Amino acid sequence: MVFTRRTRVLIGALGVACLVLLGPSVPSGSLFGGGSLSVEKPVDVVPNRVMTWNICNPCEESNANRAAEIAAAAPQVVGLQEACVRDVERIRDHLRHRYGLDYRVEYGTVLRNWGRCGGLPWSPGAYGQAVLSAAPMTDAVDVEYPDGGSEDRGYMAVTTTVGGRSVRVFNTHLAERRQEEVRAEQAGVLAAEVERHERAIVLGDFNAVPDTPELARMWTLAADADPDCRPSPTGDCEVTTDWQSKFDYIFLRDVAALGHRVHPTPYSDHHPLRADLDLG
Known part of the structure; x- marks a missing residue:
């Protein structure tokens, strides 16, 4: 023709x-x-590495850049805060297609917000936390705190494998700054659940520096992955935010830290924090 x-x-x-x-x-x-749909840079997951990162929202950052930051560390488990479901889906796809990193995802959404996550006014995107794990996850829970402060907040938890051992992993985001009493109540709710587990990893943005009273109960249950960081003015804690404060934590209960690193990034006002662990 x-x-x-x-x-x-x-x-x-x-x-x-x-x-x-x-x-x-x-x-x-x-x-x-x-x-490309083909893997550009094959990356191997580090089986004993965990990471926490508040990816900033709304910040209009590229999910490809966020995926690149995660791929650079290649953690077994990563906890994200201020995460929209649509963004996490795209991050996961980039990790799979560009780096050969295949993560499973569980969500701890606490808010449906068109302004935060886009979508249609009658079907807004879901917002909260997410855990990406290279190993299967079971017994997932999603808990909203009784009082979120100026915005709904909560924690999520899953059981997964880190360093070849089964462990309970928590991911949380406490109330915003200048809401100390609300954070103290939230930290109490979280600590009560963490205490039920002999071995646990707690990831998250606690919006509080180490020596604040609202974090006191967490310090009685767990240590920070940074061995020099303690809940006292003499503690030498590496900062994790653009405003030179430590707000992000990897709390460890019956888990030893082999090393940690804060990686400054231009893609969020919080920096990715990772730790290599010994669960033996």
């Missing part, structure tokens, strides 16, 4: 219109953004 030039132009225009209407069928940035 022979098409005239005018017909060919019309067919091409229709094709472009279909692409615009339907959009790409692959993760954002992985095809039309110049990437």
Whole structure:
């Protein structure tokens, strides 16, 4: 069949219109953004490494850049705060397609908010925490604190494998700054659940520096992955935020830390914190 030039132009225009209407069928940035569906840099997960990161929302950062930060550490488990479900889905896709890192995801959503996570006004995106794990997760729970302060807050927990051992992993985000009494109540709710487990890893943004009273109960149950960080003015705690404060923690209960690192990033006002652990 022979098409005239005018017909060919019309067919091409229709094709472009279909692409615009339907959009790409692959993760954002992985095809039309110049990437590839094939693995660009295969990365191996570090089986005894965990990471916590408040990815900042709303910050309009690229999920490809967020995935690159996670891939650079390649943790067995990563806890994210201020996470929209749609963003986490895209981050997971980038990790799989670009780096060969295949993570399972559990969500601890506490809020459905169009302003935070987009979507349609009658179907807004879900917002809260998420845990990505290279190993299967079981017994997932999602708990909203009785009082969230100025915004709903909560914690989530899963059982998964780190360093070849089964462990309970918590991920939380406490109330915003200048809400000390609310944070103290939230930390009490969290600590009561952590105390039920002989071995636990607690990840999160606690919005409080180490020597604040609201964190006192957590310090009685667990140690920070940073051995020099203690709940006293003499503690030498590495800062985790742009405003030079330590708000992000990896609390360890019956788990030893082999090393830790804070990695400064331009993609959030919090920096990724990771730790290599010994669960033996």
